[in-house]
Structure formats: C-alpha cells, structure tokens
Amino acid sequence: xxxxxxxxxxxxxxxxxxxxxxxxxxxxxxxxxxxxxxxxxxxxxxxxxxxxxxxxxxxxxxxxxxxxxxxxxxxxxxxxxxxxxxxxxxxxxxxxxxxxxxxxxxxxxxxxxxxxxxxxxxxxxxxxxxxxxxxxxxxxxxxxxxxxxxxxxxxxxxxxxxxxxxxxxxxxxxxxxxxxxxxxxxxxxxxxxxxxxxxxxxxxxxxxxxxxxxxxxxxxxxxxxxxxxxxxxxxxxxxxxxxxxxxxxxxxxxxxxxxxxxxxxxxxxxxxxxxx
Amino acid sequence: xxxxxxxxxxxxxxxxxxxxxxxxxxxxxxxxxxxxxxxxxxxxxxxxxxxxxxxxxxxxxxxxxxxxxxxxxxxxxxxxxxxxxxxxxxxxxxxxxxxxxxxxxxxxxxxxxxxxxxxxxxxxxxxxxxxxxxxxxxxxxxxxxxxxxxxxxxxxxxxxxxxxxxxxxxxxxxxxxxxxxxxxxxxxxxxxxxxxxxxxxxxxxxxxxxxxxxxxxxxxxxxxxxxxxxxxxxxxxxxxxxxxxxxxxxxxxxxxxxxxxxxxxxxxxxxxxxxxxxxxxxxxxxxxxxxxxxxxxxxxxxxxxxxxxxxxxxx
Numbered sequence: 001x002x003x004x005x006x007x008x009x010x011x012x013x014x015x016x017x018x019x020x021x022x023x024x025x026x027x028x029x030x031x032x033x034x035x036x037x038x039x040x041x042x043x044x045x046x047x048x049x050x051x052x053x054x055x056x057x058x059x060x061x062x063x064x065x066x067x068x069x070x071x072x073x074x075x076x077x078x079x080x081x082x083x084x085x086x087x088x089x090x091x092x093x094x095x096x097x098x099x100x101x102x103x104x105x106x107x108x109x110x111x112x113x114x115x116x117x118x119x120x121x122x123x124x125x126x127x128x129x130x131x132x133x134x135x136x137x138x139x140x141x142x143x144x145x146x147x148x149x150x151x152x153x154x155x156x157x158x159x160x161x162x163x164x165x166x167x168x169x170x171x172x173x174x175x176x177x178x179x180x181x182x183x184x185x186x187x188x189x190x191x192x193x194x195x196x197x198x199x200x201x202x203x204x205x206x207x208x209x210x211x212x213x214x215x216x217x218x219x220x221x222x223x224x225x226x227x228x229x230x231x232x233x234x235x236x237x238x239x240x241x242x243x244x245x246x247x248x249x250x251x252x253x254x255x256x257x258x259x260x261x262x263x264x265x266x267x268x269x270x271x272x273x274x275x276x
Numbered sequence: 277x278x279x280x281x282x283x284x285x286x287x288x289x290x291x292x293x294x295x296x297x298x299x300x301x302x303x304x305x306x307x308x309x310x311x312x313x314x315x316x317x318x319x320x321x322x323x324x325x326x327x328x329x330x331x332x333x334x335x336x337x338x339x340x341x342x343x344x345x346x347x348x349x350x351x352x353x354x355x356x357x358x359x360x361x362x363x364x365x366x367x368x369x370x371x372x373x374x375x376x377x378x379x380x381x382x383x384x385x386x387x388x389x390x391x392x393x394x395x396x397x398x399x400x401x402x403x404x405x406x407x408x409x410x411x412x413x414x415x416x417x418x419x420x421x422x423x424x425x426x427x428x429x430x431x432x433x434x435x436x437x438x439x440x441x442x443x444x445x446x447x448x449x450x451x452x453x454x455x456x457x458x459x460x461x462x463x464x465x466x467x468x469x470x471x472x473x474x475x476x477x478x479x480x481x482x483x484x485x486x487x488x489x490x491x492x493x494x495x496x497x498x499x500x501x502x503x504x505x506x507x508x509x510x511x512x513x514x515x516x517x518x519x520x521x522x523x524x525x526x527x528x529x530x531x532x533x534x535x536x537x538x539x540x541x542x543x544x545x546x547x548x549x550x551x552x553x554x555x556x557x558x559x560x561x562x563x564x565x566x567x568x569x570x571x572x573x574x575x576x577x578x579x580x581x582x583x584x585x586x587x588x589x590x591x
C-alpha cells in the first residue's frame with residue numbers, strides 16, 4: 001500500500017473513443033478506466049456526455065498531458081481549475097501528469113519535452129508540484145516520461161531527479177515501465193538502476209504499453225502488444241511496490257475492446273509470477 | 277414562399293471526435309522519422325538557466341533550422357543518434373501532431389484539395405498561428421480566416437470557397453463541443469399571448485450556428501464528403517445559408533431559404549418574436565401572401581423549436 005492510501009484498483013485500460021459504444025452497451029467487466037483529461041477539458045458537449053455515462057459505471061483515474069509542470073511559464077490556473085472540476089465531476093480517484101514541460105515563452109508544442117535535470121530545475125518543479133497539490137487538495141501523481149534527447153547541462157540522472165522530487169514535493173508517482181525501457185534504450189542505461197532508485201511507497205500506479213523500435217531509437221508509440229522485457233519490468237516493479245493499479249495504454253491502431261482488455265489482463269501472469 | 281423545410285442532413289460529423297486529440301505519444305510522422313545529416317552548429321552563446329534552455333528547445337522545435345542546428349551546444353549525443361538527430365524526433369513530431377489535428381477537423385477540405393496541398397496549407401497555418409493553449413480542441417479555429425487569405429494549391433482563385441468549406445467544418449466542431457439545452461418548455465410557448473410576441477424573445481442554444489455563404493457549400497459537402505460523390509466539383513458563386521446544430525448526440529446540417537435565414541437569424545439574435553417574424557419580407561397588401569407566410573413560419577418555428585435551436589423563452 002502506498003503512503004497516500006490510494007487504492008489498488010486492479011487492471012485497467014485507457015478509455016478511448018473507439019470503445020465508447022462497446023463499453024456503454026456491453027458494460028464489460030473491467031476494473032477501471034484511465035481517461036486522457038485533456039480530451040474532456042475545453043468542451044461542454046459530446047465528450048462529456050459519454051464520459052459521464054462511463055463514470056457512472058466504472059472507477060475513473062485522470063491522466064493529463066498539458067500540465068507542463070516543468071515549464072518556466074506561469075502555471076495555468078484556469079487549466080488547474082478545469083482539471084479540478086473534471087476530477088469532482090467524474091469522482092476520479094487521482095490525477096496524474098508527466099514530469100516534463102510542453103512549452104515555454106507562451107508557445108505550446110503539445111509534446112512531453114524532457115527537462116534538464118539540475119538543482120535549479122528540481123527547486124522549480126518541487127515548488128510547482130506543491131502549488132498544484134495545494135490547488136487540487138490532493139496528491140498529484142507524476143509519470144516518468146519517455147525521452148529521445150538529454151541536455152548537456154543535466155547533473156542528475158532521471159531516476160535521481162524523480163526520487164528527490166517525490167520526497168521534496170511529497171507527491172505520488174506513476175511509474176511507466178515502458179517509458180523506463182524506451183528511455184533506457186535511447187540513452188543507454190540499465191533499467192534495473194532506475195528501479196533501484198524509486199521510492200516505492202510513493203508509487204500509486206503503473207503504465208505498460210507497446211513501443212516501436214526503429215533501430216536508431218525506440219519510440220513510445222503505444223501501439224501493439226507489450227513486449228516481454230517490459231512485462232518483466234512491471235513484475236519487478238509491482239513486487240517492489242507491494243502492488244499498485246496497472247494500466248495498459250494502447251493509443252494508435254487501436255484494436256477491439258476485447259483484444260485491448262485481453263492484453264491488459266496479461267499483467268496478471270507477470271504480477272503473479274513475480275509475487276509468487 | 278414555401279412552408280417546407282429542406283430536410284436536414286447528418287453524417288460525416290464525427291471526425292472531430294473520432295481521433296484522440298490529446299495524447300502522450302508522438303504523432304504518426306515520428307514513426308516515419310527520417311534522420312537528418314550534417315548538423316551545423318552556429319557559434320552563439322548557450323544559456324545555462326532552465327528558462328533559457330526551455331526557450332531554446334521550444335525555438336529549436338518550432339522554429340527555423342538555424343535554431344535546430346545549435347543542438348550540439350545544448351544536447352548530448354545518444355548511443356545511436358547525434359544531438360541534432362535526437363532533436364529531430366521532437367521537431368518533426370511537433371508539426372506532424374498539429375497537421376493531424378487540423379486534418380481531423382477539416383477532413384472534407386483535406387480530401388478535396390489532397391493530402392500534400394492540405395499539408396502545405398496546414399504548415400503555413402501552424403507557422404502563422406502557433407498553439408498557445410493547453411488544449412488542441414480549438415487549435416484550428418482560425419483556419420477558415422487563414423485560408424481566405426492564401427492561395428489553395430491546385431485551386432487558383434477559389435480561396436473564398438475553401439474558406440467557407442472550412443467554416444462549415446469548423447461549425448461542426450464547435451457544436452460537437454457545445455452544451456445542448458434541455459428541451460424548451462412547450463407550455464411556456466403555448467401560453468404565450470399574442471401581445472407577448474412584441475417583447476418575448478428566445479435565448480439561442482449554444483449548439484446552433486447559422487452560416488451564410490457566397491457558395492452552395494453544404495450541398496457540395498454533402499455530395500462530395502458525406503455521399504462520396506467524386507464527380508461533385510467545386511461550385512461557383514451562388515449564395516446559400518445553412519444551420520449547423522446538434523440535437524442529442526447527432527450533428528445536423530439544414531439548408532435554409534433566404535426568408536428562413538432572415539427569420540432565424542433574427543430569432544438567434546434575440547430579436548423579439550414579432551419583429552423577427554416581420555423580417556419575412558411579405559407583401560403586406562396581399563392577404564393571401566400574409567396567410568401563406570404565417571402558415572410557413574409556424575412550420576419552421578415548430579421544427580426549430582423541436583430541433584433544440586432555442587434554450588429558453590424570455591418574456
């Protein structure tokens with residue numbers, strides 16, 4: 001159990017528009033759904049209609065891509081207010097986003113840009129996380145991003161940065177084991193060293209996903225089945241954390257709901273195997 | 277004058293919400309990522325502050341090659357890619373993501389002008405109107421305005437038509453995201469006394485747009501996009517009006533005659549009902565014309581009310 005007493009919801013999948021009809025008509029047995037928060041902000045129409053109906057039936061967790069927690073631009077309080085309202089509307093169990101910045105100088109790239117891991121960045125992000133948590137009146141879970149570049153100026157490894165951030169900001173962690181794997185391939189580190197540094201009592205959720213290997217680099221595409229090395233990382237991480245909610249992300253070339261759910265349930269093999 | 281409303285049409289309206297707009301993954305183009313070669317470093321001062329590094333990375337991703345070529349000063353080489361190549365993953369992803377977003381919103385437009393021409397237009401738009409909002413839902417809102425001012429590749433002199441086609445598609449996006457009101461209280465409407473018509477007006481639904489065009493845009497959209505008729509050609513000038521609205525979860529498009537347009541426009545502008553009906557333009561010396569107009573307008577009125585055009589009656 002994590003230090004925030006957030007529940008282990010079991011095995012869920014990301015709620016995607018292509019599955020709405022199946023979910024609402026068939027009411028499949030699934031533990032929970034994660035939504036991409038940003039798809040339900042800045043709208044008062046159809047997306048919210050469907051979300052309300054799903055939230056009536058299933059536990060929801062909110063996962064965002066636009067908080068831009070590392071940006072030196074001011075925090076967008078309007079965005080935070082919308083996030084909080086959506087959390088209350090859906091009774092979301094927690095809210096997460098990424099350790100990254102999405103834009104600066106008023107321009108938004110809509111991508112999860114890696115930060116330079118320095119003492120200055122750490123102080124900046126710790127301060128912002130505290131502000132967000134005060135605003136939300138709840139712990140924020142931050143996810144380790146997949147990345148394709150590193151700053152020369154970095155003085156800390158990503159895992160050192162995340163461990164210190166979590167402790168100093170007193171925030172929760174969403175550990176994406178596929179991102180650990182992808183970044184380890186792109187930057188040449190040992191994923192086990194990453195896991196060794198994680199403060200496990202802060203991990204409230206895991207992400208697993210497929211990726212695409214281009215030879216020169218590996219991209220976190222969220223396409224296709226999860227590869228065994230990533231499942232094994234999940235098993236290891238799950239054991240170290242003493243269990244936490246697991247979520248499969250499948251965001252492109254999305255198959256049927258049943259196939260997506262079947263892939264998510266494969267987590268049971270690795271989690272049980274490691275726990276035994 | 278006719279009391280018949282053109283049958284509203286639906287379909288081809290879900291594009292704006294079929295694709296997942298926000299995503300934690302790079303866009304499709306990143307998967308087709310082509311490695312650039314021969315990085316050239318420009319000897320300029322390098323910022324060591326967080327603010328300076330973030331500002332540079334955003335410029336390097338969204339800006340010209342001169343900024344990107346400074347990658348070796350800011351970034352490390354990886355096991356298999358150099359700094360400039362690593363930057364390219366983000367640089368190509370930025371444009372691809374926004375082009376995909378515009379293509380979702382303007383699917384008919386893109387299909388008509390073709391993939392390459394649309395990409396060229398979209399890239400120009402991204403350059404002129406970079407995103408500053410955390411949401412991508414409204415990134416494309418100024419595309420109709422942008423298109424009016426540029427040449428559409430392959431369609432010289434047709435910028436005005438394509439701007440209107442874009443405006444129709446954008447109206448669909450807007451009504452998808454608009455809140456629909458509960459059905460209008462029929463009792464309130466029936467209990468309206470004749471003398472109330474001089475002051476009572478309607479509050480329009482958020483989910484209705486009345487569009488006036490210089491071209492028959494909706495018939496073209498219906499033929500070419502919704503019905504897949506490849507023989508439908510870009511039309512010439514012929515003014516038209518279309519109401520785009522969402523009723524329940526379905527988006528509808530209803531073509532309107534000039535008389536209908538005048539009345540509906542006034543009603544949506546919160547003009548008192550009597551004054552709005554007076555904009556029919558009927559010859560008031562002809563009793564039969566007045567009678568026919570009254571019949572027609574009541575048919576339209578009932579249809580608009582039952583289609584959810586109005587949120588409430590204000591007396």
